[in-house]
Amino acid sequence: MNANGITDAVRADFDACLADADEGGALELAVGLVASGVSAEDVLLGLVAPAQVRVGERWASGEWTVAREHAATHVSRLTVDAAAAAAPVSGGSPGQVLVACGDGEWHVLPSHILAEVLRLRGFQVRSLGGSVSPGELLSCVHQTGPDVVALSCTLTFNLPHAHRQIETCRCAGVPVMAGGPGFGPEGTWAYALGADLYAADARDAAEALLRRWPPVRCGRSSVQAAAVEEYAVLVRRRPELLAHLAYVLRDVFPGLRARSDSPSSTDSPGTSGSSDTSVREHEEGTDFLGRLLDSLAAAVFVDDDRVFTGQLAFATAYFSARSVEPRCLVTMTDALADRLHGSPRTLDTLAAGRRSLVTRETDSRRPE
Template sequence: MDPEGAVRLALDLLDRGWSVADVLVDVVAVAQREIGRRWLAGRWSVVQEHAATHVSEQVVAAVGRRTGRPTGPGHVVMACVEGEWHALAARIVAEVVRAGGWRVTFLGASVPPRHLVSYLHQTGPDAVLLSCVQSTRLVRAARMVAACRAVDVPVVAGGPGFGADGRWATAVGATAWGASARDAVELLDRHDHRVPAGAPAPPDDEHVAVLRRRREMVQGLTRALVPAGADAEPVAHAAAQVLDALAAALLVGDPELLAGFVRWQRQALGNRGALLDPLLAGCATALADHPRALSYLRLTRSD
């Protein structure tokens, strides 16, 4: 890894006339996707992925220092969903939006809704840019959107957690969704971040029932699947993620969210992916009295 060389390259591109968006979206973000693919394919270890991501973070910081500070009236807040610790993509969006002339306050990873609302009361921004990388965090994203709407601040959603085409962004109440940092600037400049008339409601409260029983079900599944004396943590973690994905799918009314998450987990876990089948079966048994949850689990197991 050559952080100094990467920073020199990025600044040289700026000197040659590349925009901040060109460097951060077309170079850094593309590099990060490749880093993720190498980790997922098992070609890179977690340590290698972290080291490469650190280089990207240094490049983003250097580009940000080169950018002039906007002085215009437009002000937005950039935040990651509570529990979401992948903040680099959000940082890239923040820097591109700032280069587009907006004042940006970057709140970083895992922002609690109550702290966000307090900050919104103090500062009165034009909009919140909300990043979500993992679809399992959509229930928390919905809470953050609701908190923003309660103080009349619209939310522009971004990140793969809202679906590849943003299909789940409006389902959790966001005003708009952008596929990239450039989209975020365009949406803000067009004033397409206005608050809609009303947030959609889930078809029922089954996602609430799943969340209320989450701890109990994780403990039950772990006892059933882990032999005595074996390490229970991987199974408990996997069970919690499956239940979070199920709750999110029920919230937005789309079984594909759960199915897509399970497909991704099978790929990421390799041989350990066999654990998912008994987890799904155990969830179906425990949630037999919840027809939509049961239907989603059966569809996923068939898939």
């Protein structure tokens, strides 16, 4: 039994509900816990959040399909809503929080859990859901006048977008609290981007806000002009670099062969006689490479190799689980380095990425 009253058996039951997409069972379990005196906050943070981490592991290891992950996440979302609705809300509203995800960030559930925890603690909360552009955020800030914007980032390659959101809020005079694993260990990259506050989870966030309300603007971006310049080069050259990678990796990377016979191939989907499956596989392959390029660009932007090496570690595990030779990632870093001679920071980041891959490869060959 844990301090919050959620036992291992309860966790196992909830995992089984997610595995079976059993909405009824999950809601009964969660609402039952709240009725028996477990706080809704504990249900959200001690039951649903860790179960979602396990969902991610099962998807990443290839045990679950994307469809199964979607179904489980849907049940988790319903569970969050039901548990929160079954609990009393603390009285007295300290003020208003606007919860948002950066552009390109579709991990909404983390921000939704945060929103519900803050609401249960008495804050007035408005939630914007996934992938919000800086323009949309600005207009909502002007319309609703929040005391603080809570910005969620799960994926590190979205950091440059998060920077734009933080800058937008700074221009509007509203402080930003950042959170989510995308902001790095102890929120390192949140502070680098100029966020005013960071919290590791929703409970810490609520407590930090209640301790020092209203939050004030104090953050300062340490993003350097030279880094932004190299980042812009990577963004501008993204299509060309991606086409080159697809060509270089066509024999080793799943799904790329069918549509990468020449580096200048510009066929639109369906015109080369490929089957729907090969078109889809090709798109998935280029999406994957695109995300690796984006994490290289994000690493250059925040001037921290770990953004890139972390993504390479994820890609290595992802490939290994799918019997794809992770060595193709070394080929990828070399192919990019060949094309990016004029970008010294990018070359350093690629070299760090390459070293991390080679070290991991050597370690994996060492006898236990």
